[in-house]
Amino acid sequence: MAISRKSRNVGLTLALALMAASPAADLSAEAQSAKAEAQSAKAASPAEARSAKAEGARTPWGDPDLQGIWSIATITPFERPSALADKAQLTEQEAAEAEKTFLKTQNQDRRDGAGTDADVALAYNDFWWDRGTKVVSTRQSSLVVDPPDGRVPALTAEGKARATARAARGYDSWQDRSLWERCITRGLPMIPGPYNNNYQILQTPDNVVILHEMIHDARIVPLDGRPHVGQSIRQWFGDSRGRWEGNTLVVDTTNFTDKANYRGSTEGLHLIERFTRVDKDTVRYEFTIDDPTTFTKKWTAAIPMARTDEQIYEYACHEGNYGMVNLLKGARVQEKAGGEK
Amino acid sequence: MRHWMVGLALVALFILPVAGQAPSTYKAPRSPHKDGKPDLNGIWQANNTANWNIQGQAARQGPILELGAAFSVPAGLGVVEGDEIPYQPWAAAKKKENAAKWLELDPEVKCYMPGVPRANYMPYPFQIVQTPTHILMAYEFASASRTIYMNTKEESPADTWMGWSRGRWEGDTLVVDVNSFNDQTWFDRAGNFHSEALHVVERYTPVSRDVLQYDVTIEDPKVFTRPWKMSMPLYRRAEKNAQLLEYKCVEFVEELMYGNLKKKP
Amino acid sequence: MAGQGATPIARPNFDGTWNSATATPLERPPQLKDKAFFTPEEAAAWERQVTGRNQGTGTGIGTYNTVFREFGTRTVKTLRTSIITDPADGRIPALTPAAAEVKRRRLAGIKNPASAQETGLQDRCLAMVTTGPPMLPYSYNSNYQIIQTPNSVVIHVEMIHDTRIIRVDGSPHLPSSIRLWKGDSVGRWEDGTLVVDTTNFNDGGGFYGDAGGNFGWDRNLHLIERFSLLDKDTLLYRFEVDNPTAFTQPWKGELTLTRSTGPMYEFACHEGNYALPNMLSGERYIERQAPSAPR
Numbered sequence: 001m002a003i004s005r006k007s008r009n010v011g012l013t014l015a016l017a018l019m020a021a022s023p024a025a026d027l028s029a030e031a032q033s034a035k036a037e038a039q040s041a042k043a044a045s046p047a048e049a050r051s052a053k054a055e056g057a058r059t060p061w062g063d064p065d066l067q068g069i070w071s072i073a074t075i076t077p078f079e080r081p082s083a084l085a086d087k088a089q090l091t092e093q094e095a096a097e098a099e100k101t102f103l104k105t106q107n108q109d110r111r112d113g114a115g116t117d118a119d120v121a122l123a124y125n126d127f128w129w130d131r132g133t134k135v136v137s138t139r140q141s142s143l144v145v146d147p148p149d150g151r152v153p154a155l156t157a158e159g160k161a162r163a164t165a166r167a168a169r170g171y172d173s174w175q176d177r178s179l180w181e182r183c184i185t186r187g188l189p190m191i192p193g194p195y196n197n198n199y200q201i202l203q204t205p206d207n208v209v210i211l212h213e214m215i216h217d218a219r220i221v222p223l224d225g226r227p228h229v230g231q232s233i234r235q236w237f238g239d240s241r242g243r244w245e246g247n248t249l250v251v252d253t254t255n256f257t258d259k260a261n262y263r264g265s266t267e268g269l270h271l272i273e274r275f276t277r278v279d280k281d282t283v284r285y286e287f288t289i290d291d292p293t294t295f296t297k298k299w300t301a302a303i304p305m306a307r308t309d310e311q312i313y314e315y316a317c318h319e320g321n322y323g324m325v326n327l328l329k330g331a332r333v334q335e336k337a338g339g340e341k
Numbered sequence: 342m343r344h345w346m347v348g349l350a351l352v353a354l355f356i357l358p359v360a361g362q363a364p365s366t367y368k369a370p371r372s373p374h375k376d377g378k379p380d381l382n383g384i385w386q387a388n389n390t391a392n393w394n395i396q397g398q399a400a401r402q403g404p405i406l407e408l409g410a411a412f413s414v415p416a417g418l419g420v421v422e423g424d425e426i427p428y429q430p431w432a433a434a435k436k437k438e439n440a441a442k443w444l445e446l447d448p449e450v451k452c453y454m455p456g457v458p459r460a461n462y463m464p465y466p467f468q469i470v471q472t473p474t475h476i477l478m479a480y481e482f483a484s485a486s487r488t489i490y491m492n493t494k495e496e497s498p499a500d501t502w503m504g505w506s507r508g509r510w511e512g513d514t515l516v517v518d519v520n521s522f523n524d525q526t527w528f529d530r531a532g533n534f535h536s537e538a539l540h541v542v543e544r545y546t547p548v549s550r551d552v553l554q555y556d557v558t559i560e561d562p563k564v565f566t567r568p569w570k571m572s573m574p575l576y577r578r579a580e581k582n583a584q585l586l587e588y589k590c591v592e593f594v595e596e597l598m599y600g601n602l603k604k605k606p
Numbered sequence: 607m608a609g610q611g612a613t614p615i616a617r618p619n620f621d622g623t624w625n626s627a628t629a630t631p632l633e634r635p636p637q638l639k640d641k642a643f644f645t646p647e648e649a650a651a652w653e654r655q656v657t658g659r660n661q662g663t664g665t666g667i668g669t670y671n672t673v674f675r676e677f678g679t680r681t682v683k684t685l686r687t688s689i690i691t692d693p694a695d696g697r698i699p700a701l702t703p704a705a706a707e708v709k710r711r712r713l714a715g716i717k718n719p720a721s722a723q724e725t726g727l728q729d730r731c732l733a734m735v736t737t738g739p740p741m742l743p744y745s746y747n748s749n750y751q752i753i754q755t756p757n758s759v760v761i762h763v764e765m766i767h768d769t770r771i772i773r774v775d776g777s778p779h780l781p782s783s784i785r786l787w788k789g790d791s792v793g794r795w796e797d798g799t800l801v802v803d804t805t806n807f808n809d810g811g812g813f814y815g816d817a818g819g820n821f822g823w824d825r826n827l828h829l830i831e832r833f834s835l836l837d838k839d840t841l842l843y844r845f846e847v848d849n850p851t852a853f854t855q856p857w858k859g860e861l862t863l864t865r866s867t868g869p870m871y872e873f874a875c876h877e878g879n880y881a882l883p884n885m886l887s888g889e890r891y892i893e894r895q896a897p898s899a900p901r
Contacts, residue, residue, distance in 0.1 A: 060375040067472065172604040174595045184591050185484075200488070202470050202477055204382050205373045209470045209477055211486065216454075218479035218486045220468055226582045235587045312488065314501040318591045319453050319525070328602035335604065397781045399808070416784055424781055 057277055059203055064247045066201045066208065066275050066283055069312060070305035072190060073132030073197040075102045078301070080142035080150025088150065090139045099134055130195035136304045137282060143191075145286075146300040155264065159294035163264045171331030174324060179259075181324060183317035185236045186214050187260050188253065188271055189287040192303070199305065200312050201275075201283070208242055208249060208275075215317045221251050228254055234267055236260050249275040265291045281307040365554070369513060369547035376473040379513045379547050383469060384578040384585065387462035387555075390417025392449075394531035395571060397424050404444055420462070422570040426533060432564045439532025447530055451598060452590035454485040454502035456526025457519050457541055458557045458571065466578050468585050476508060476515070481585045489517050497521035500537055515545040528559075536563040551577035617795050618835045620752040620759065623870065624863040626736075626743040626843075627678035629656040632820075632859075634688035634696030641687055642696065649681045676746040683840050683862040689742065691844075692858040698821050705852040708822060712814040719889055722882055726816040729882055731875035733787050734765040735813055739804055739829055740845040740859060745817065750863065751870050759793055759800060759833075766875045772802050779805050785825055800833040826851045839865040 059065050075098065080087075090098065136143070142150035155163060170176045179185055190199060190212070198213040210219040221242040229239045234257035242251045253271040256262075262269065270290040278284050283305040290298045369379035390398075397419035403412045428436060439446055449455060455463055465481040476489040489508040497505030497520065505521040519541040527534050540560040548554045553575040560568040629652060634641075644652060660677040682689070688696035701709060715724030727733040735742040741750070741763065749764040761770040772791040780790045785808035793802040805828055812822025827849040836842045841863040848856045 059373075061373050174599050174603075182591065182595065184589060200475070200477075202472050202475060204470060204472075206382070207470060209479070211477060211479075211488070215484070216486055217484050218468075218470075218477060220470065220479060220585060222584065229584070229586075233586065236589055237587065311490075311495075311498075313498060314454075314487075314503055316454060316502050318483075319502060324599060325602065328599055332602060332604070397783045399783065399785050416786075418780070418784070424783070 057280075059205075061205050063203065063205070063244060064249070064277055065203070066249060066277055067203055068283075069198060069200045069308050069310065070283055071132075071197050071308040071310075072192045072199070072285070072303050072305050073130055073195075074134060074136045074143075074192050074303070075099065075132055076135045076140065076143055078143045078191065079152060080144065082151075084141050084150070086149060087141050088145070088148070090135065090141055092139070095135045095139045103133060128195060130197065132192065132197070137306065138302075138304055140302065143301045143303050144299060145302045146288075147297070152263070153295050153297045153299050156292075156294060156296055159264050162266075162294070166261065166264065171327060174328065177324070177327070179236075179261075181327070183215060183321045183324070185217060185260075186212065187236055187262060188238065189262070189273065189289070189301070190285060190303070191301075196313075196315060198308065198310060198312055208251075211312060213312045214315045216315055221249075231255070234258070238269070238271065247276055251275070262289070263294070265289065265294045268293055278304075365546065365548040367547060367549050369550075372471055372473075374471070374473050378471075378473070378510055379515075380471065381469045381476070381515060381545060381547065381553065382471050384466045384583045385469060385553060385575045386464075386466040386578055387573055388576055389420060389462065389573055390415050391420045391462040391571070391573060392459065392464060392529055393417060395419060395421050395529045395533055396426065396531070398531070420571045420573045422572060425569070427566045427569055429564060429566055432534075436532045436534065439527070439534055441532075443530055443532060446532070448526055449530065450594070452483050452594045453525065454483055455480075456502055456522060457487065457504050457506070458543065458555075458559075459526060459528055460485055460487075460503070461555065461575065462573065465588055466583070466585055479585060481588045483588065483590055489515075502526060504539075504541065511544075513546060515543075517541075517543040517545070519543065534564070535559070535561045538563045545575075548574075551579055553577075618798060618800075619754060620800070620833060620835070620841060621754055622752060623866045623868065624750045624752065624841055625866040626741070626748040626750070626861060626863045627676050627746075628682050628689075628743055628861060629653050629678045629680055630682045630686060630689055630861065632689045632742060633698060634690065636697075638687050638696070640694050640696075642691070642694075644681060644685045644687055646685065649685050653679060653681060674746060676748070678743060678748075682860075683836060683864075684842075684860070686860065689859045689861045690857060691860050693855065698853075699857050700854045701822075702850075702852055702854060705822060705824065708811055708824075709814045712811065712822070716815040719886060722886060725882060725885065727810060727813060728816045729885070731766060731879050731882075733810060733813075734763075734768075734875075735816065736765045737763045737768045737770070737788060739770070739788060739791070739802075739831060740847065741831075741843065742859075743861070747871075747873060749866065749870055762870065764870045765873045767873055772800075774800075779803075782806065785809070789827070789829065798834055802829075802831040802833070804829040804831070822852060823847075823849055824852045836862060841865070 057065050059067070144150045144152060147153055174182055179187065186193065190210075193214070196213045200211040200213075202209045202211070206222060206224050208221045208223060210221070211217070212219065217237065219237055219240060221240045223242045223244070225243070226241070228241060233239065234255055236257060236259070238253040238260070239255035240251050240253040242249055244250070251273040253273070254269075256265070256267050256269045256271075258267045260267075260269070268291055272288040272290065274284075274286040276284045276286075284302060285305050286300060286302040288298055288300045289295060369381075372378045372380045372382075393414060394417060398414070398417055400416040401414045403409075403414055405412060426436075444450055449459075449463075454460075460478070460480045460482065461467065463480070463482050467478055467480040470477045470479065474491050476491065477486060478489070479486045485503060487503040487506055489506040491508050493507055495507070500521050500523045502523060502525060504519040506517050506519045508515055508517040510516070520539070522535070522537055522539045522541075524535065524537045524539075538561050542558045542560075544554075544556045546554045546556075555573055555575045557571045558568050559565070559571070656677070657679050660675065661672060690696045690698065693699050712726075716726055716729075719725045722730055728735070734744065736744050736748055741761075744765065747764045751762040753760045753762070757773065757775040759772045759774055761772070762768075763770065768788065770788055770791060772793040774793045774795070776794075777792065779792060780786075784790070784806055786806055787808055787810055789804040790806040791802050791804040793800050795801075807823055807825050807827045809825050811824070813820060814822045827847065829848070830846040832842075832844040834842045842860070843863055844858070844860040846856060846858045847853065850856075
């Protein structure tokens with residue numbers, strides 16, 4: 001689920017206003033561990049960053065410790081606005097400005113158009129949204145980091161055709177609605193969404209578990225080297241296998257169902273994710289999409305996961321899915337009234 | 342004379358079934374988190390008819406003619422101690438009504454989260470992932486899950502389907518106190534139900550490498566006249582490469598739940 | 607292992623295959639009145655008479671002929687004139703009014719079945735008299751395999767591939783909410799005899815109108831059976847029917863089973879049950895031909 005258009009525009013505006021020739025800093029460990037803006041005033045020195053990695057960052061049996069509850073809420077856009085082109089990283093000042101502007105436009109008390117359809121559309125206001133208020137701690141200008149222009153590569157012809165078919169939405173049946181509206185799953189990879197961007201990681205020597213708050217999905221990743229399940233088993237979350245490469249947990253996922261359809265991807269999608277603890281409060285999450293029938297080349301996004309003190313709460317999506325009933329009913333009423341879909 | 346009495350007592354200990362189990366002498370391996378607690382990690386599953394009916398029942402024909410013997414109701418001994426559920430009179434009547442309208446009312450049919458303890462004895466496996474501060478129980482059914490918060494007094498923020506679980510260790514027994522339920526879940530397919538005042542206390546004790554003894558006390562002053570207990574073994578899914586698969590059943594119930602709202606062709 | 611002759615065996619071993627086919631009828635023919643035993647000569651004469659009758663006439667459609675039948679050719683080893691030993695006339699005692707009504711309804715149903723549920727239990731492949739309990743011989747496949755362990759005596763009955771697992775470990779009967787076709791059996795050893803106590807029967811109603819049976823039960827049946835060895839190749843089987851809501855007095859029976867060789871076979875009753883749909887189809891045909899005919 002992409003960041004809203006509003007924040008992209010903010011980024012664009014800011015970029016035009018504050019375009020500086022700052023070198024696109026490579027996202028080294030030092031840069032990543034630098035704490036920006038209001039989250040924390042101090043910037044950790046390289047020595048401090050290294051020591052944060054070394055001590056308290058191992059499980060009792062010696063694996064890197066990724067455990068905790070992490071949030072990926074952010075205003076950083078998924079794809080880089082074209083105006084920012086090859087500017088991979090914002091300066092601290094640019095980031096602060098972007099955040100200020102974003103906050104101003106997300107007025108949770110808006111009531112313009114009270115009593116109109118527009119008002120209904122505003123019903124989900126900032127009381128409910130939890131999109132985050134900050135750019136990611138690395139100040140990267142987009143979550144997509146490869147290709148270097150920060151944009152998802154072009155679709156293949158087949159991928160384009162599927163995207164077109166997918167786009168023809170309607171209200172004939174629940175099958176026309178998103179997996180999200182149907183409360184089936186938010187699937188993979190982990191992307192910031194409108195709220196509840198929370199994930200809990202638990203570890204044992206044999207498994208890493210990533211609990212997604214939405215929709216209460218517990219991904220259990222075995223680390224014992226067992227093979228993937230057979231080809232006939234297709235799942236919304238695919239089938240994941242994990243291994244440690246140095247300090248990084250590499251999760252390899254195949255066996256997706258066609259219906260998972262991430263940005264048009266097919267059941268041939270091969271997802272590689274990497275989790276690295278960079279400091280006490282950050283896990284770097286990186287995912288690579290490899291689906292040659294859909295995308296003309298592999299692409300990668302990186303999303304720093306920030307420690308949160310909140311607990312994961314129960315997200316009873318399907319149990320409370322009045323939305324589906326109401327939108328179908330509304331469509332049927334409109335049809336009866338002779339109105340357009 | 343006395344010898345045969347001793348012999349009879351010994352025989353009784355080992356042969357007569359006892360509702361509460363004799364204390365186990367098994368000592369489970371310790372958690373890899375090195376906190377000295379038993380390791381409950383693994384994939385577990387009950388193997389009884391409790392999800393059909395937590396009380397004993399005879400076999401009978403199922404509700405869907407076309408499913409014949411593939412989905413008729415099996416007999417079962419039940420898992421309730423004393424085989425009696427102490428309903429208040431109004432609640433006993435409601436249970437009967439629930440049972441008569443099972444297909445219409447049972448939340449399992451709509452793929453709703455099953456609540457506790459039912460999630461533990463549905464015919465699907467669940468996985469325990471254990472750390473010192475959090476124990477996650479991930480259920481294959483509907484991808485339901487719950488986290489047991491260890492050694493905390495933190496209160497629930499809101500009533501939920503799966504309740505709010507707080508755990509502690511008593512020796513090698515994991516004791517879990519669950520409250521803050523909504524009133525939407527059932528205990529089984531036989532219409533046994535509760536209110537939002539439900540309070541569940543669970544005890545998980547490893548009694549052998551592949552068996553957990555699971556004892557549950559149910560308390561709900563709005564529905565029952567006193568607390569009552571269920572008891573059953575949970576068996577490890579010991580096959581090589583056992584893993585939870587997906588049973589994301591929301592997709593399977595859309596026609597059932599929204600079919601009447603589809604556009605007519 | 608098995609004792610010889612008259613030496614009693616403390617806890618006999620019933621392991622093996624047994625056959626209960628016999629020329630002795632369930633109920634004593636009325637003309638024999640209170641005569642409980644044959645002399646050896648009378649028994650032999652009886653056997654000749656029964657065997658002759660069972661040859662069949664070979665005319666008409668009939669049903670099964672002797673290729674299919676395994677009628678017993680010998681009386682029981684004890685030379686009794688009937689399986690039923692009590693009441694003294696060797697016949698099933700009078701039914702209670704409630705049971706009589708069940709029987710009447712069942713027989714009427716069997717005569718003109720409107721549905722599968724109105725035919726007999728054996729026709730529906732739900733239960734056979736060879737299993738019961740009590741276990742009674744039929745015109746074929748009266749075969750049993752017994753396997754004993756310290757905790758259970760298991761009787762595998764050829765028809766209908768049913769297994770009675772009799773707990774002998776002192777455990778109690780099942781809760782009364784659980785009702786079973788074969789009831790629930792617990793056993794104990796008493797001086798060379800396995801005494802089996804069976805309760806928890808269901809409302810199946812029994813074998814009224816069924817070949818080989820013609821008696822019923824209700825859920826209150828309390829059955830006692832006694833198994834002992836008369837000699838190493840003869841199993842003595844005795845039973846007591848205590849069901850006051852069905853019979854006006856308790857009744858008892860007894861028969862002998864002969865040790866047999868040869869395997870038990872699979873009796874796939876339901877899987878091969880062409881008879882039931884054919885019977886019902888025939889009934890529906892008759893109705894169409896003469897719709898106003900009295901039933």
